[in-house]
Amino acid sequence: xxxxxxxxxxxxxxxxxxxxxxxxxxxxxxxxxxxxxxxxxxxxxxxxxxxxxxxxxxxxxxxxxxxxxxxxxxxxxxxxxxxxxxxxxxxxxxxxxxxxxxxxxxxxxxxxxxxxxxxxxxxxxxxxxxxxxxxxxxxxxxxxxxxxxxxxxxxxxxxxxxxxxxxxxxxxxxxxxxxxxxxxxxxxxxxxxxxxxxxxxxxxxxxxxxxxxxxxxxxxxxxxxxxxxxxxxxxxxxxxxxxxxxxxxxxxxxxxxxxxxxxxxxxxxxxxxxxxxxxxxxxxxxxxxxxxxxxxxxxxxxxxxxxxxxxxxxxxxxxxxxxxxxxxxxxxxxxxxxxxxxxxxxx
Numbered sequence: 001x002x003x004x005x006x007x008x009x010x011x012x013x014x015x016x017x018x019x020x021x022x023x024x025x026x027x028x029x030x031x032x033x034x035x036x037x038x039x040x041x042x043x044x045x046x047x048x049x050x051x052x053x054x055x056x057x058x059x060x061x062x063x064x065x066x067x068x069x070x071x072x073x074x075x076x077x078x079x080x081x082x083x084x085x086x087x088x089x090x091x092x093x094x095x096x097x098x099x100x101x102x103x104x105x106x107x108x109x110x111x112x113x114x115x116x117x118x119x120x121x122x123x124x125x126x127x128x129x130x131x132x133x134x135x136x137x138x139x140x141x142x143x144x145x146x147x148x149x150x151x152x153x154x155x156x157x158x159x160x161x162x163x164x165x166x167x168x169x170x171x172x173x174x175x176x177x178x179x180x181x182x183x184x185x186x187x188x189x190x191x192x193x194x195x196x197x198x199x200x201x202x203x204x205x206x207x208x209x210x211x212x213x214x215x216x217x218x219x220x221x222x223x224x225x226x227x228x229x230x231x232x233x234x235x236x237x238x239x240x241x242x243x244x245x246x247x248x249x250x251x252x253x254x255x256x257x258x259x260x261x262x263x264x265x266x267x268x269x270x271x272x273x274x275x276x277x278x279x280x281x282x283x284x285x286x287x288x289x290x291x292x293x294x295x296x297x298x299x300x301x302x303x304x305x306x307x308x309x310x311x312x313x314x315x316x317x318x319x320x321x322x323x324x325x326x327x328x329x330x331x332x333x334x335x336x337x338x339x340x341x342x343x344x345x346x347x
Contacts, residue, residue: 004029004187005155010059012045019045021212022059027189032181034190036198037208038234043191047157050189052076064154079148080157083164085140087132093143094128100151118146121183123176138169145177149184158190162197174200195235199223207231223273225261227339232271239272239310243335250335254286254305261334269338274300274313276332281321285328292320303327 005027012020020042027033035043048054050061052073061068068076079100087096097118101111119125122142132140141161148156162170162177178201181188192198198205199219207214207222207230214228226232229240243250245264251257260270279287279301287303287310299320303310312329321327 003027004031004064005189006060006062007046008060008062010046010049010061011057012042012049012054013057019211020049020057021210023211023213025206025213025216027187029187030185032178032188032190032201032203033206034192034198034202034204035206035208036192036195036234038193041208042211043208044159047080047159047189047191050076050155050157051078051080077154078157079151079153079155080159081141081144081148081161083160085132085144087140087143087147089132091131092128093124093130093132093135096132096143097128097147097150100147104151114150114152118150121180122146122149137165138173141165141173142176145180149180149186152186154187156186156188158188158192160192160194163192163194170197177201199235205235207234209234225336226271229269229271229338232336232338237274237311237313239274239277240338241270241272241308243268243270245337248334250337253308256286258331259334260337262337264337270335271338272331272335274311276335277310277312277329278332279303279312279314279321279327279329281325282328283326285326287327287329289321289323289325289327292323294320303329 003026007023007025009022009024010020011022023046035046037043045054049056056069063077088099091099094115097115098111101114119128122145124142124146127135127139135143144161162173165173174197190201202219204216204218205222206216209230214230215222215226222231222235226235232238232240241252243252243258245260245266245268247263248260249257250260250268250270287305289301290304291302293300294316297316299314299316301312301321303312
């Protein structure tokens with residue numbers, strides 16, 4: 001595959017305030033890449049620069065082999081799905097879908113063909129004559145998605161498009177969006193602070209913090225083997241523990257010896273996921289249950305070992321242990337060793 005989108009050393013600052021440090025990213029043709037990070041990390045700023053809504057302070061952007069950042073917004077082969085839907089309230093669904101095509105002088109027959117296609121793939125049958133105020137939140141978001149797809153852009157951008165929806169509808173539309181991407185194959189860049197969305201939808205995830213890219217990888221790579229402490233903490237639950245390492249062996253603060261997933265020497269830090277800890281009631285155990293939460297499919301415990309707290313999760317089909325129970329535990333497989341990288345080096 002060839003890279004469809006190339007972002008090279010992109011920066012953005014307002015006076016002395018730097019919003020984006022040099023950001024570089026390649027997105028392959030047809031790839032679905034999610035930019036994940038907390039509010040204020042620079043992810044939406046990056047999208048606005050791609051759209052031409054905001055101007056970069058430095059760097060270059062190339063799309064399909066052509067310099068993008070020098071082109072005016074209307075000349076960029078990009079469409080965007082916004083968090084707020086941004087539908088024209090005085091236009092019917094059909095007119096909302098056709099507006100951009102009309103502005104691009106797409107012939108009437110071709111407009112009708114494209115609209116019919118997106119109505120089918122976005123499940124908008126029976127809605128074309130309705131006004132936006134007559135639609136549910138989920139229907140409005142599907143119209144906003146169809147309005148972007150109908151333009152047949154080289155790059156499709158999503159700025160937290162599901163964040164205004166309730167949890168059940170968000171899950172449903174997440175599935176629909178992934179299925180739609182597989183059908184149309186448009187190169188897509190999706191911005192979110194929701195780790196579940198990023199994990200469920202992405203070919204790759206770009207983790208951002210404080211205007212920098214921390215690291216990039218597949219959901220599986222970043223969850224199982226993060227390089228940076230920030231990634232381990234932001235992507236799911238984890239226990240960050242200090243170990244004294246010697247080769248592939250390590251000793252935890254309470255003396256338990258573990259196997260590391262790669263060699264190290266001296267003081268190091270590990271990421272231990274709650275689901276990789278197996279616990280059993282044991283009156284001679286080193287830990288004590290301090291809290292338990294039943295979450296349906298999962299039991300979530302907090303264990304106390306001296307001054308340390310340990311998060312543990314188990315399948316919810318067993319009877320929960322009581323607060324105050326002494327426990328011992330085993331670790332499933334080698335424990336992941338984190339790199340000691342400052343944020344600037346991790347970018």
